[in-house]
Amino acid sequence: MAEAERSETEAEPGRFEALRNRLRLLYHGRTPGAIRFQFAVLVVDLAIIAFFIASPILQDQRLFLWLDYSVALLLVLDITARGLASTDIRRWLKQPTVLVDLFILVTLLAPLWLVNLGFLRILRLWTIARSGFLWRPLRKKGLHEWEDVGHAVVNLVTFLFVVTGFIYTFFVRDGTGIDGYVDALYFTVxxxxxxxxxxxxLPGVWGRLTSIAIMIVGITLFFRLAQAIVRPYKVSFPCPQCALQRHDPDAVHCKACGHLLKIPDDGE
Structure with missing residues (x-):
């Protein structure tokens, strides 16, 4: 009896580790099955982001809470799976992208209490971009030079919709619906x-201060996007000697310290 219980106890960790390995392969693997899974996750994530963008004008609809809790369930499953797929769960939980996702989950679980913070859910787009899911198709096709541009576009789009949601929530709303949301987006742009x-x-002192902040941050993001488009393409590869991060794709020596580099052909 004792030997049977001991064997069952040993089998449980084995199944748990097998599950973690399976999830790790699906989320980070390069097999055809893993690529299909990652693409499916990306499609679901983009649909969720579309819901987040439309949330401010859907909050008065009857189906809103059902959609909200359904998205919360999907996010719980995704966060749990990503955590199990990580090699160090505690370290993974401390990452800024994970903390943002957990905050978004809280707003989904308490949509009526945290209704004024719902506009921050669009930050999910930023966390997806940081995870690398958006850029793997570019890397697979050898279009690495467009990854920096993609990051700049995501940062700008995220900022636009976060600010639009903020303005709609605190300055425009009051039953204005889609017209009010378009006005908020128009003012932001x-x-x-x-x-x-x-x-x-925007009325009042706070409206003027909000406008100033939008203009300062917005023009900075536009400049970052223009810089990413115009500047020569560089690969990210830390120099073992001086830790310089970016080099020409065909660089043999580090231009800062002259150390011999061994940059992979695919630029990753």
């Missing part, structure tokens, strides 16, 4: 591009 038509303005 005109402020970020410093066009400043002046037909829509």
């Amino acid at each position: 005109t402020s970020v591009t410093t066009t400043g038509y002046g037909d829509i303005i």
Whole structure:
């Protein structure tokens, strides 16, 4: 009897480790099955982001809570699976992207209490970009030079919709629906591009301060996007000698210290 119980106890950790290895292969592997799984996860994530963008104007609909809790369930499953797929769960939990995802999950589980923070859910787009799922198709096709541009676009789009949600929630809403949301997006874009038509303005001192912050951060992100498009392509490969991170794709020696480099052909 004791030997049977001991064998069952030993089998449990074995099954648990097998599950973690399986998830690790699916999330980080390069096999055709893993690629299909990652693509499916990416499609679901993009659908969730579309829901997050539309959430401010869907909150008064009857189906909103059902959709909200369904997305929360998907996010719980994804966070749990990613945690099990990590090699060090405690270290993984301390990553900024994981903390953002956990915050988003809290807003989904308490949508009525945290309704004014719902606009921050679009930060999920930033966490997906940081995970690398968005860029694997580019790497697979050898289009590494567009990854920096992609990161800049994601940062700009995330900022635009976070600010749009913030303005809609705190300055515009009051039952304005889709028209109010478009007005918030229009004001955000005109402020970020410093066009400043002046037909829509935010009232009061806080409105002016918000406009200033949008213009400063927005023009910085636009500059970052332009820089990513124009500047020559570099690969990320830390020099063993001086730790310089970026080099020309065909570099043989580090341009900072002259140390011999061994950059992989695929640039990864």
